[in-house]
Amino acid sequence: MIQVVCIKQVADTETRVKVAADGRSLDPAGVTWIMNPYDEFALEQALRIKEQEGSGEVVVLSLGGAGLPTTLRNALAMGADRAVHLKADLVPDSLAVARALAAEIQPLAPAIVWCGRQAVDDDAAQVGSMLAELLGMPCVTSIAKFERAGESATVERDIEGGREIIEVTLPAVFTADKGLNEPRYASLKGIMAAKKKPIEEKPAVLGEPNLEVTALALPAPRAAGRIVGEGVGAIPELVRLLREEAKLL
Amino acid sequence: MSVLVFIEQRDGKVRPVSREALGLAVRLAPAFGGEVVGVCLAPSDPGLAALGDAGCDRTLLATHASFARYDGVVDAAVVAKAVEQVKPGVVLFANSSLARDLAPRVAARLGVGLASDCTGVTADGGALTATRPVYAGKAVQSVRFPRTPALLSLRPKMFTPMTGAGKAGTVEAFAPGELPASRARVKDVVAQAGGKIDLTESEIIVSGGRGLKGPENFKLVEELAEALGATVGASRAVVDAGWRPHADQVGQTGKTVAPKLYVAVGISGAIQHLAGMSSSRCIVAINKDPDAPIFKVADYGVVGDLFEVVPALTDAVRKLDVHA
Numbered sequence: 001m002i003q004v005v006c007i008k009q010v011a012d013t014e015t016r017v018k019v020a021a022d023g024r025s026l027d028p029a030g031v032t033w034i035m036n037p038y039d040e041f042a043l044e045q046a047l048r049i050k051e052q053e054g055s056g057e058v059v060v061l062s063l064g065g066a067g068l069p070t071t072l073r074n075a076l077a078m079g080a081d082r083a084v085h086l087k088a089d090l091v092p093d094s095l096a097v098a099r100a101l102a103a104e105i106q107p108l109a110p111a112i113v114w115c116g117r118q119a120v121d122d123d124a125a126q127v128g129s130m131l132a133e134l135l136g137m138p139c140v141t142s143i144a145k146f147e148r149a150g151e152s153a154t155v156e157r158d159i160e161g162g163r164e165i166i167e168v169t170l171p172a173v174f175t176a177d178k179g180l181n182e183p184r185y186a187s188l189k190g191i192m193a194a195k196k197k198p199i200e201e202k203p204a205v206l207g208e209p210n211l212e213v214t215a216l217a218l219p220a221p222r223a224a225g226r227i228v229g230e231g232v233g234a235i236p237e238l239v240r241l242l243r244e245e246a247k248l249l
Numbered sequence: 250m251s252v253l254v255f256i257e258q259r260d261g262k263v264r265p266v267s268r269e270a271l272g273l274a275v276r277l278a279p280a281f282g283g284e285v286v287g288v289c290l291a292p293s294d295p296g297l298a299a300l301g302d303a304g305c306d307r308t309l310l311a312t313h314a315s316f317a318r319y320d321g322v323v324d325a326a327v328v329a330k331a332v333e334q335v336k337p338g339v340v341l342f343a344n345s346s347l348a349r350d351l352a353p354r355v356a357a358r359l360g361v362g363l364a365s366d367c368t369g370v371t372a373d374g375g376a377l378t379a380t381r382p383v384y385a386g387k388a389v390q391s392v393r394f395p396r397t398p399a400l401l402s403l404r405p406k407m408f409t410p411m412t413g414a415g416k417a418g419t420v421e422a423f424a425p426g427e428l429p430a431s432r433a434r435v436k437d438v439v440a441q442a443g444g445k446i447d448l449t450e451s452e453i454i455v456s457g458g459r460g461l462k463g464p465e466n467f468k469l470v471e472e473l474a475e476a477l478g479a480t481v482g483a484s485r486a487v488v489d490a491g492w493r494p495h496a497d498q499v500g501q502t503g504k505t506v507a508p509k510l511y512v513a514v515g516i517s518g519a520i521q522h523l524a525g526m527s528s529s530r531c532i533v534a535i536n537k538d539p540d541a542p543i544f545k546v547a548d549y550g551v552v553g554d555l556f557e558v559v560p561a562l563t564d565a566v567r568k569l570d571v572h573a
Contacts, residue, residue: 013501013521017387026388037502093362094353120501122383122390124365129321129353138322138433141350144495154436158496159346160447162440169432178488178502179495208395210362214378215391222527222546227539231553232561238533239565241549246531248453248510249477249569 038116040183041176076194077186086204093211098130128175139173250338251283266343268410275304280372301418309423325354344402385501385524456482460515464492500525518543
């Protein structure tokens with residue numbers, strides 16, 4: 001059984017965002033690049049399934065620039081069997097990415113395609129469901145629990161005010177939420193083994209853009225905060241402000 | 250061209266977030282010179298005529314027993330068919346857990362771009378610009394749409410629903426056609442205890458952090474939340490420590506929220522947490538460390554021992570009888 005895990009390299013979540021000179025993108029100076037945190041949950045689940053079954057292949061697929069192999073190497077060190085790097089200087093809109101990924105995935109005929117719930121840079125949360133549509137597969141987004149039973153899987157996800165339990169016929173796309181599992185760290189043995197694993201590089205086939213980013217800006221800063229007071233003595237004033245100034249209570 | 254709005258229903262009721270989308274549709278419609286049209290998939294009419302009041306000229310209603318529960322493969326095909334019939338300039342979705350799958354699917358099916366989780370939308374002579382938070386709110390991106398229709402999903406609580414719009418709210422039957430075979434079936438929906446409102450749709454949130462010292466002390470947060478009619482949230486630190494479920498996490502790897510009132514209890518204010526809650530209308534912080542970063546974004550800060558301050562605040566709120 002083949003599983004494909006789509007990953008994205010993103011700026012670390014502790015990054016202080018600065019806008020680049022083009023006024024539309026992140027200034028990459030001083031940024032630490034990591035595997036998108038949600039993609040780690042996706043990769044971990046794929047590895048666990050392979051380990052439980054004792055066979056199969058986990059293929060990591062990603063679209064990105066020259067720095068991407070560091071992240072792909074990390075995925076291989078965690079235990080993926082091979083990686084495919086679709087080379088593109090700039091990561092385009094979600095539909096363009098999904099089309100490029102789907103073209104790679106289709107001939108592999110995987111039983112499961114994994115993605116993270118969303119990338120923590122553009123927060124679009126689109127590629128997984130778009131892949132499913134392009135591949136003609138069902139998709140469950142933001143799954144927090146996964147159990148496979150033969151040709152189907154039972155998964156759970158949080159929705160507004162509750163939790164859905166969904167039975168899905170494979171092949172299918174799943175996007176992983178935090179809480180699905182606890183991703184492993186690459187072992188020293190894994191890191192050594194990853195050096196010998198293949199990363200296939202090829203140019204990404206990208207069509208016309210479907211969305212145009214015209215600006216990236218920092219949000220208006222909040223007005224400076226105010227300390228109402230110290231300890232229990234501040235409560236009457238806090239309640240008064242919430243009622244009379246903020247008009248909330 | 251008209252503005253098409255996906256009307257989401259659950260258990261026979263139109264979800265409030267769809268009224269927010271209609272509110273925006275009414276404001277955009279003049280720029281497109283068309284009407285506001287809804288499309289709804291349901292086992293039976295969830296009271297769509299009432300949407301005239303919220304600004305809907307007419308709604309296409311596709312009925313089928315299987316529409317009681319969402320199925321992406323099926324629903325995307327039906328919505329895309331409605332888009333092809335109506336030929337709108339814009340299609341709006343509320344960014345709910347359902348639409349997070351549906352909207353990208355419809356976009357892929359139609360071959361057009363989708364701007365997800367938008368917080369602002371302007372129309373300049375039919376050319377739309379959408380603004381959407383990225384990096385969990387550390388920055389805001391502006392996007393334009395090179396193709397028609399423009400697809401947008403809207404962050405809950407950011408767009409004001411209309412009342413008294415006085416539109417017809419006509420309900421028209423829409424033939425969904427032959428439905429594709431279902432391959433994902435919702436077997437069950439387990440309601441959360443107390444019918445809790447999702448954080449992203451809450452008016453008031455009380456969040457707790459590491460300052461609570463242990464999971465058992467979250468009862469202080471829960472009591473304050475109950476007094477305020479609020480939903481309980483949590484910082485990443487306490488979710489990672491296993492004190493609270495991930496569904497409660499506010500911040501960059503959790504939920505981005507924008508309630509009217511956000512009360513941060515024992516949360517220092519790591520950058521990834523601030524990113525997820527800084528667009529709240531009013532922020533109250535209770536923390537013993539006067540240098541905690543949370544105080545830089547808090548409208549009202551109280552420096553002190555949360556184990557004394559929080560119960561006192563809960564008492565004071567109860568005495569107000571806010572629900573009276």
